[in-house]
Amino acid sequence: MIASLITPLITPLPTxxxxxxxxxxxxxxxxxxxxxxxxxxxxxxxxDEGARLWQSPQGATGASCASCHGDATTSMRGIATRYPAVDATSGALLNLEDRINLCRTRHQKAEPYPYESDPLLGLTAYVARQSLGLPMDVETGGAAAPFYAAGEAFFHRRQGQLNLSCAQCHDDNAGRSLRGDTISHGLGNGYPAYRLEWQSLGSLQRRLRSCSFGVRAVQFDYGSPDYLALELYLAKRAQGVAIETPAIRR
Ligand code: HEC
Ligand code: HEC
Known part of the structure; x- marks a missing residue:
């Protein structure tokens, strides 16, 4: 099946x-x-919208992000390189979106923003942008270990009507072309990213849903434990790769 889908290029595959x-x-x-x-x-x-929201008083406390975290260019520098990460209080694995929403509910006493809403994309992109050029470096041991193991298993499991694992495309066929696209190594270091096909910024989970759809597999809900664990595995695959948020993608 895969041979008929993927056209080899003449150029050598990246090692x-x-x-x-x-x-x-x-x-x-x-x-x-x-x-x-x-x-x-x-x-x-x-x-830019995220920068505006950073200063905006929200929720029952009337606190802005800046009230507690001050200047994001210093307080948020390097933070995105460490996400997803386990929250010490709850033991839950959080991606950057979840962490920001937890600050809204826990510290601002405000409603969480829905996934893929412009404010959540904006704040996530703004926080991640403060790590531009810094290398990804997530924790996968300790409390994160079971999540990492689940993400790794997901990445290698065959799925969907096409019966393809993530690894079969993003490891075995990276650099080859598929329906006019070149398959990359499937890293999340540019997210949230502006995708031309979406005409919008989108989260890494939105991209994962596209890949699940592409192989006719289950599309998990936004924020599902399955995609969160997968995000952690992808972040570890991107160990040492510089953050490029907001990347542009086709
Ligand atoms: C009332 C104070 C307060 C407000 C307001 C607040 N935070 Fe936080 N934030 C914290 C605390 C305290 C932590 C440490 C984790 C915890 O205890 O929840 C934290 C942690 C974080 C982290 C993770 C930092 C790390 O080292 O991993 C991010 C990112 C973050 N906040 C972003 C935001 C954003 C974005 C907003 C505005 C939407 C915001 N915070 C509003 C207090 C606040
Ligand atoms: C049939 C091949 C195929 C499968 C299977 C597949 N993908 Fe993809 N994926 C693509 C293509 C094509 C793209 C768009 C080009 C690119 O960026 O690689 C893409 C893009 C991505 C991206 C965005 C990379 C970037 O830099 O923007 C990530 C992350 C990703 N895939 C992860 C996954 C994960 C995780 C799985 C398993 C759940 C998976 N993919 C399954 C073909 C596939």
Missing amino acids: HADPLPSGTGFLSEDLQARQADEAANPGMLWV
């Missing part, structure tokens, strides 16, 4: 160097330039 190459390297030069240019990268609109 599995450590760290793995970011998906940005598989874009056209034009898109790479747009991503790098803050004035031309459409994802920066969400980052």
